[in-house]
Amino acid sequence: MDDDFMVAKVHSGYVGRIEGCTVVGVAHTGADAVEQARELRPDLVLLDVYLPDMSGIDVLRALRTGAPDDPSVLVITAADDAATVAAALHGGALHYLVKPFDSRALSEQVERARRLRGRLAGLDRAGQEDIDRLFGAGSTRLPKGLTGETAALVERVLREHGGDLSATECAEQTRLSRVSARRYLEHFVDTGAAQVHLRYGGTGRPERRYTWAR
Structure with a gap:
């Protein structure tokens, strides 16, 4: 999700070109992101920090409840201050990409999220x-x-x-x-x-x- 419509469109295009990935929703406010995530149950959410109604960090905390079916969250933002990076890390973000970045950087993190989910799904007990x-x-x-x-x-x-x-x-x-x-x-x-x-x-x-x- 991103408050900038064009940026959101570009990032959706990046994800849509990754084999096996489908964009199920696009949000431009924090409240809409939380609502869509609860309804659509995505595996991965791309999340900006600067949103018109609330901080992306607050959205992250709302999405990462500790439930097994919580979506993975990849923060993609222009915010590069240490406090925001730390808040994302402690909030449970999978990774943090600072804009601008290319499609390859995003693809690598989307693939990483998919691998992690695949490994978790294949485990009964973890050594x-x-x-x-x-x-x-x-x-x-x-x-x-x-x-x-x-x-x-x-x-x-x-x-x-x-x-x-x-x-x-x-x-x-x-x-x-x-x-x-x-x-x-x-x-x-x-x-x-x-x-x-x-x-x-x-x-x-x-x-x-x-x-x-x-």
């Missing part, structure tokens, strides 16, 4: 590893044989590349062996920090391609 992944702490608990310094190097290369990388390409940029690069890449996939897809072509096994997901 510590499951909880670490949900809360984004998995990448700080490295498996035996992996180091924080090298993990940070692989993360930086994957983040800054902008597209997808194979283990071989990552090894070339980090000066690691292909086997070592792949171990770190697969660790990031396991913790939800990276995504992997298969590229088919020619003969032999399909190539695994990695993309930073956060």
Whole structure:
């Protein structure tokens, strides 16, 4: 939701182009956002802070009641002061994007919200590893044989590349062996920090391609 009609239209267009996503409603006031969320039960709400009738932080608190079916909330705003960011964090926002941002940044966070909901839906009981992944702490608990310094190097290369990388390409940029690069890449996939897809072509096994997901 956004009080600016044109901005709301642009952001709706971004979301509408993400595969598997549907825009179910658009609101331009805080009260309308709360009402629509209760009626439409969306999985994710895009929320501005500056609204004509109330603060977006108050809307966030109204939406995040603690119920299992509460929508995830992604704050998208021009507000960049630390107090507002802290209020959004403590209010339960999934993430916080400062305007202006591009469609890719928004797409990454929408995909993240979808992954989190999928993981929660697939759990009966949660082990510590499951909880670490949900809360984004998995990448700080490295498996035996992996180091924080090298993990940070692989993360930086994957983040800054902008597209997808194979283990071989990552090894070339980090000066690691292909086997070592792949171990770190697969660790990031396991913790939800990276995504992997298969590229088919020619003969032999399909190539695994990695993309930073956060």
